[in-house]
Amino acid sequence: MKSKTNSITLLFSNFTQLIKTITLMTNSDCILEMINVSKTFPGVKALDKVNLSIRKGSIHALMGENGAGKSTLMKILYGLYTPDAGGEIFFDGKPFNPKAPIDAIHTGLAMVPQEISPSANLSVAANFYLGREIKKGILMDQSAMNEKTNDILKELGIPMSVETLMQNVSVAKAQLLAIATAVSYDAKLIIMDEPTTALTESEVHQLYRIVKKVQERGIAIIYISHKLGEVFELSDEVSVIRDGEYIGTKKTTDITKEELINMMVGRDMDEMFQREDVIIGETLLEVRNLSLPGKFHDINFSVRKGEIFGIAGLVGAGRSEVVEALFGYKPAESGEIHLHGKKIEIHKPCDAIKHRIGFVTEDRKLTGLMLNMSVTDNMIMPELLPYEKHHLISEELARDVANSMKDQLRIKTPTVETIIGNLSGGNQQKVLIARWLLLEPEILILDEPTKGIDIGAKAEIYKLIVELARLGKAIIIVSSEMLELLSLSDRIMVMAEGREVGIVDRDNATQEVILEMAAGGDVPSQEEQELESEYQTQGVA
Amino acid sequence: MIKEASANARKTHYTEILNKYGMLLILILLFSALSLKIDGFASFRNIFSILEQVSMFGIIAIGVTFAIVTGGIDLSSGAVVALASVVGASIVTGTEGYGMTIFAFGAAMFVGSICGLINGSITAYGRIPPFIATLGMMTMARGVAQLVSNGRPIDASSDAFTSIGDGSIFGVPGLVVIYVLVAITCHIMMSRMSFGRHVFAIGGNVNTAKICGVNVEITLLKVYILAGALAGLAGAMLTSRAYAGNPTFGNMWELDAIAAAVIGGTSLAGGVGSVPMCIVGALIIGVMNKGLNMLGVDPYWQQIIKGMIIIGAVLLDAQKRKKA
Amino acid sequence: MIKEASANARKTHYTEILNKYGMLLILILLFSALSLKIDGFASFRNIFSILEQVSMFGIIAIGVTFAIVTGGIDLSSGAVVALASVVGASIVTGTEGYGMTIFAFGAAMFVGSICGLINGSITAYGRIPPFIATLGMMTMARGVAQLVSNGRPIDASSDAFTSIGDGSIFGVPGLVVIYVLVAITCHIMMSRMSFGRHVFAIGGNVNTAKICGVNVEITLLKVYILAGALAGLAGAMLTSRAYAGNPTFGNMWELDAIAAAVIGGTSLAGGVGSVPMCIVGALIIGVMNKGLNMLGVDPYWQQIIKGMIIIGAVLLDAQKRKKA
Amino acid sequence: GAPMPSFADKWMSYLFEGINDFNDKHSDVEIKMTDANEDPSKMLNDVDNFIDAGVNALLVVPTDIAIVKPIAKKANRANIPLVIVNRLPDESAMKNVDAYVGSESIQAGIIQAESVVGMLDGKQGNIAILMGVLGHEAQIKRTEGNKQVFSQYSNIKIVAEQEGRWDRAKALQIVEDLLQAHPEINVIVANNDEMAIGALLAARKAGLTDADLIITGVDATPDALEYLGSGLDSTVFQSAKGQGYGGAEIAYKLAKGEKVQKMNWINFELVLEEQKVEYLYKYQ
Numbered sequence A: 001m002k003s004k005t006n007s008i009t010l011l012f013s014n015f016t017q018l019i020k021t022i023t024l025m026t027n028s029d030c031i032l033e034m035i036n037v038s039k040t041f042p043g044v045k046a047l048d049k050v051n052l053s054i055r056k057g058s059i060h061a062l063m064g065e066n067g068a069g070k071s072t073l074m075k076i077l078y079g080l081y082t083p084d085a086g087g088e089i090f091f092d093g094k095p096f097n098p099k100a101p102i103d104a105i106h107t108g109l110a111m112v113p114q115e116i117s118p119s120a121n122l123s124v125a126a127n128f129y130l131g132r133e134i135k136k137g138i139l140m141d142q143s144a145m146n147e148k149t150n151d152i153l154k155e156l157g158i159p160m161s162v163e164t165l166m167q168n169v170s171v172a173k174a175q176l177l178a179i180a181t182a183v184s185y186d187a188k189l190i191i192m193d194e195p196t197t198a199l200t201e202s203e204v205h206q207l208y209r210i211v212k213k214v215q216e217r218g219i220a221i222i223y224i225s226h227k228l229g230e231v232f233e234l235s236d237e238v239s240v241i242r243d244g245e246y247i248g249t250k251k252t253t254d255i256t257k258e259e260l261i262n263m264m265v266g267r268d269m270d271e272m273f274q275r276e277d278v279i280i281g282e283t284l285l286e287v288r289n290l291s292l293p294g295k296f297h298d299i300n301f302s303v304r305k306g307e308i309f310g311i312a313g314l315v316g317a318g319r320s321e322v323v324e325a326l327f328g329y330k331p332a333e334s335g336e337i338h339l340h341g342k343k344i345e346i347h348k349p350c351d352a353i354k355h356r357i358g359f360v361t362e363d364r365k366l367t368g369l370m371l372n373m374s375v376t377d378n379m380i381m382p383e384l385l386p387y388e389k390h391h392l393i394s395e396e397l398a399r400d401v402a403n404s405m406k407d408q409l410r411i412k413t414p415t416v417e418t419i420i421g422n423l424s425g426g427n428q429q430k431v432l433i434a435r436w437l438l439l440e441p442e443i444l445i446l447d448e449p450t451k452g453i454d455i456g457a458k459a460e461i462y463k464l465i466v467e468l469a470r471l472g473k474a475i476i477i478v479s480s481e482m483l484e485l486l487s488l489s490d491r492i493m494v495m496a497e498g499r500e501v502g503i504v505d506r507d508n509a510t511q512e513v514i515l516e517m518a519a520g521g522d523v524p525s526q527e528e529q530e531l532e533s534e535y536q537t538q539g540v541a
Numbered sequence B, C: 001m002i003k004e005a006s007a008n009a010r011k012t013h014y015t016e017i018l019n020k021y022g023m024l025l026i027l028i029l030l031f032s033a034l035s036l037k038i039d040g041f042a043s044f045r046n047i048f049s050i051l052e053q054v055s056m057f058g059i060i061a062i063g064v065t066f067a068i069v070t071g072g073i074d075l076s077s078g079a080v081v082a083l084a085s086v087v088g089a090s091i092v093t094g095t096e097g098y099g100m101t102i103f104a105f106g107a108a109m110f111v112g113s114i115c116g117l118i119n120g121s122i123t124a125y126g127r128i129p130p131f132i133a134t135l136g137m138m139t140m141a142r143g144v145a146q147l148v149s150n151g152r153p154i155d156a157s158s159d160a161f162t163s164i165g166d167g168s169i170f171g172v173p174g175l176v177v178i179y180v181l182v183a184i185t186c187h188i189m190m191s192r193m194s195f196g197r198h199v200f201a202i203g204g205n206v207n208t209a210k211i212c213g214v215n216v217e218i219t220l221l222k223v224y225i226l227a228g229a230l231a232g233l234a235g236a237m238l239t240s241r242a243y244a245g246n247p248t249f250g251n252m253w254e255l256d257a258i259a260a261a262v263i264g265g266t267s268l269a270g271g272v273g274s275v276p277m278c279i280v281g282a283l284i285i286g287v288m289n290k291g292l293n294m295l296g297v298d299p300y301w302q303q304i305i306k307g308m309i310i311i312g313a314v315l316l317d318a319q320k321r322k323k324a
Numbered sequence D: 001g002a003p004m005p006s007f008a009d010k011w012m013s014y015l016f017e018g019i020n021d022f023n024d025k026h027s028d029v030e031i032k033m034t035d036a037n038e039d040p041s042k043m044l045n046d047v048d049n050f051i052d053a054g055v056n057a058l059l060v061v062p063t064d065i066a067i068v069k070p071i072a073k074k075a076n077r078a079n080i081p082l083v084i085v086n087r088l089p090d091e092s093a094m095k096n097v098d099a100y101v102g103s104e105s106i107q108a109g110i111i112q113a114e115s116v117v118g119m120l121d122g123k124q125g126n127i128a129i130l131m132g133v134l135g136h137e138a139q140i141k142r143t144e145g146n147k148q149v150f151s152q153y154s155n156i157k158i159v160a161e162q163e164g165r166w167d168r169a170k171a172l173q174i175v176e177d178l179l180q181a182h183p184e185i186n187v188i189v190a191n192n193d194e195m196a197i198g199a200l201l202a203a204r205k206a207g208l209t210d211a212d213l214i215i216t217g218v219d220a221t222p223d224a225l226e227y228l229g230s231g232l233d234s235t236v237f238q239s240a241k242g243q244g245y246g247g248a249e250i251a252y253k254l255a256k257g258e259k260v261q262k263m264n265w266i267n268f269e270l271v272l273e274e275q276k277v278e279y280l281y282k283y284q
């Protein structure tokens, strides 16, 4: 059934492609044209004859499920991958075959990669001008770079000290900086690969402002995102890739959300997740007066069996720190944790694991993946005992379990032996969730669990979470996506500046209420004003 | 589409085989080439002789592989060989009987473990890069070896003791038997036991390992103790083979051992490596040494050729992988 | 809250200072302690003598620092010293005048650069871990040195040539002058030129560096050429000081150089390091050597103590940082 | 002050003992030794350090003979008497040296080779030479001496030369390989005894008996003397203690301003099985 619809769309798109190809050749309206671009990795056909044309000065959204090949397509454009022979790329009407990013940059392309990892040892300004340092004679002109960086950041509304080392800059700020950097290139086309995964609402709006400003200068943007809201808010056109194949391009104004989802997943689907109620049991976990000076203070909450407990707040509110302390990764200095009414000590993650607490961390690269190890190894690590036969690990058993997880979560990977670094971002995230599901946890902590995950998979993960709750597990979920928290949680704790502002019931929780609480009340606190003015003075200096 | 996929799958298969067994291929090629050049190179006698010569630094290389897989390194193993040989020889000198022999081997391994324990503690708890910790230990262990022996070789010609290095079981030299036993044990530890998994996890991503409940410090400690004990064992083996302990023994062996591990595909970035491939790496070095000696190559040229073969083998391997 | 923040800021400040100057503090402490123990240790003469002794491996350490900052390493520098010394000596032997002296220095640096070029190409284009590439080069360069010299020391007693190692300018020994000049040049390269910036970027994160349009290959090539040239320079300096070139020169110097870099705070993981701190690291080793000799410590014990001081210094530094 | 080339060398350790003996017997003498680890640059540092420490005389066993020149220059500049022990510098360098105690390394090679010639007694000799670390004075001169003698005899052929790095284990491995590749080898000449013992062990492993092989070393260390007659056929004695003690004595005299003889020769002596007990006694 599926394959039939597929082949029909295929035929259809092939036909339109043909016409397009002919029209495109003469179309000077386009900054970028990609024709029949394919890319094969060992064991994976990541792209299969994809066509894409981007009109000058337009914002072009690129959508598709995890592993559809979006990032791969962009990496080809940026000279990071060489495409298979047979395809053609034209940039500004001229043939374009970048061998390395430097070629792309010189031609007028800039990119914000999906996994930003700035050189942590360099300052903000040094990162900003990396690869294109301003020189005075043979020496670098450090002060000029600082000044110009400062100017650009101020103009874009991201005031900060440009001499700070990147390792002291939050993920969100780093993401905004990456965007600012790309913008500052004298580019004709900017690629943004999931630029909002690390951002909260307020920063997302900042990003919108930047993107609009950029467009006003006549620069085209390819905008990859899994968030429909953003796509409809920002883009002029939207293209969809599915399983490495080009599905089609539409004007954003000509398409509905439902149609777009259908294009992506090949079937109808509800975007809004409707959670069903679950019977909530006795108190399972209780946290009392948990504090870690400088990070969070005096946190109190309890979670019951079958309950989904959300934690909301702005970036930097200390949400991650609280759950990290709960799990023993960065233990709290004072406070108590009670499980089943008994006080327990958690000093190290293995203590938490013993009490069957699972933890999907927020930073895939830093604390999640073992990049050069197999999918299986990544899944089974927290608890090896179940796979042991006569004290030796049975590869077979591990593989079987991993395979069943692969099917259950629809993880897109050639085999479970594949090195996890070769999976697409979303699929990596699924593996991490699988890891902790395998532990059969009583309490599952999820920090930004759907970061970079596509709509279909998101729904599946939500279902899974609810299913776990139904089985009497307690779920703690930290998320910057307000809708996610609102639709999933039974109660939501709101944090601001390391303090617990309050806990809201499902019935009372609205976006406005939570945002207001997260901002730390009605008026900005004194410290915030201080910080703001500090930024200003630093900006001027 | 289906056909293409299966063709792809087959291609993956080849790539994987090349990845896994590329170095084995190079070893076989090297061996065959030398067998054609040299009469009797492909004889059992010669193969055992190569294995015997390889056994000692090969055992060290196994220990070093563990350290490298965690993302660390062990530069002290050559010096530990010297220290263990001196200690072993002083115990066994003038004695008879297998009791003392076993005691001497045990003592050598114990001394090695102590060095490893110190390496490990400094690395795991002091958070000092293992390069520096083991570099310091390298200097210290050799100093202690000279102190203990007063800078002179110590005779170790107890019949029982030297019979380990001299004797053979069913035609297989004693040292080779030890090598094989150590290799099998360590291979199982690395690939089938949770200790081994933890070693890989630490090398793959320390933070993740921590999150997954791995006791990073204890695991590192174990790794360096193992590496030290194996170096100590190699020291005892060398002592039994050379009829003496000597503070000059094991000079630069650490580099040969590391080269063997890396030639075998162990990644210095951590997270990748295996015992069988480490053996292949050691054998490549051993076959090369033997071949060059038997060909009577000028010692100056030997060094040059050795350097080229080491680089060449790794280069070839990397190239093949990239293409596939 | 406000108070806390400013207290935090001040704390960060202290931490930063400790991070930056912790090793300098240790150097000063070590020097003061030895000055109290030994008469004349704190004299100008003695300080120059320490600097002179440090100058050669100190220059190597600077080159190695560049390599380490990119996340690489250079094990070949000691062997390159030997090769360069032999080449330099054969040029200068029996000649007179500064023309030949300059030519000999140039040739030594050129030979070093060639070794570096090979290291760099293998690392950058062959994607071979620099540990292996330079390990291979280490063996090869020493082999070539022996081949060139036929395994014997080559006399280099041209007056002009040896005056570099023997002479002094305004009381500052010639070798120290060279060291200072090299250090200043390299410091500027590392901290003020885009080349240096790229070196740091590669060590921080290769992929990011690539995406930002840094030409990773060329930069790596330059780094290893620089390291090779500096090792060659050190070889020429040693030749001029020892009145001869010798294929045994520079044995294990690479380890001293790496130790100096790491003691100076260069991170073996790449991305962190500086020339001034590398000098501090070299001086710690130099002061320690001089002090132990002047105290007349038994050579066996010297080794043990040296090992402990190296580990101790790095440990102390790490501990202090953690606390602060 | 006595900078020494290497504390890792066995023969040297007996030389040190000679020096220490002298030190212990004279209450008004304090001799400090340093280890240059066979690194000439390190040795120069040691010399500097001793001069800075204000020693009255320098007693040096140089790492290689080329190093003597700069050492002499430094000593002259500081006006400190310099005694070179064991390794004979060339003439131009000797001009600035106050005294030399020792022998000519080449002599050891010649004596060693001549003993082999005698033992072969006209039979065909296929020789393997095991050399010390390439570039060291003793390695160069001893090998040179060997070759000088062997080249005069048509019944003697050098089949192989390899670097055993003074090391027993390394020599063991090399000789294993050599015997396999060249079964015709019937003489092994080693630059020192440690390597000779390694060769002997390898020969035993290969099933060869004492009668099959002539093995000869240099140094006459106690270990080697033990093996003399049971595999080892000859070694060459060079009084380590004598050189050490003699060197120290001359340095002592120079420090006190007394006149001494410039060249003090200590001759090599061939040691065969018959002299085993006599020489073993020297170490008691």
Ligand SMILES: Nc1ncnc2c1ncn2[C@@H]1O[C@H](COP(=O)(O)OP(=O)(O)OP(=O)(O)O)[C@@H](O)[C@H]1O
Pocket (backbone or CB within 6 Å): A041, A042, A044, A045, A046, A064, A065, A066, A067, A068, A069, A070, A071, A072, A073, A114, A412, A413, A421, A422, A423, A424, A425, A426, A427, A452, A454
């Ligand atoms: N270096 C690689 N080696 C092998 N396979 C790869 C590699 N990079 C990507 N792939 C595969 O190519 C396919 C496309 O991956 P890509 O990263 O382009 O997906 P994506 O559309 O960006 O997904 P996401 O939304 O999750 O980021 C995936 O199946 C992935 O496993």
Ligand SMILES: Nc1ncnc2c1ncn2[C@@H]1O[C@H](COP(=O)(O)OP(=O)(O)OP(=O)(O)O)[C@@H](O)[C@H]1O
Pocket (backbone or CB within 6 Å): A167, A168, A169, A170, A171, A313, A314, A315, A316, A317, A318, A319, A320, A321, A362, A479, A480
């Ligand atoms: N001094 C600092 N050094 C390094 N990183 C810092 C520092 N201060 C803040 N950060 C970064 O700021 C980010 C926000 O902190 P925190 O994790 O507490 O926020 P959060 O409320 O959990 O937000 P999120 O939803 O993004 O996880 C963290 O990712 C942290 O890395």
Ligand SMILES: [Mg+2]
Pocket (backbone or CB within 6 Å): A070, A071, A072, A114, A193, A424, A425
């Ligand atoms: Mg992607």
Ligand SMILES: [Mg+2]
Pocket (backbone or CB within 6 Å): A316, A319, A320, A321, A362
């Ligand atoms: Mg967080």
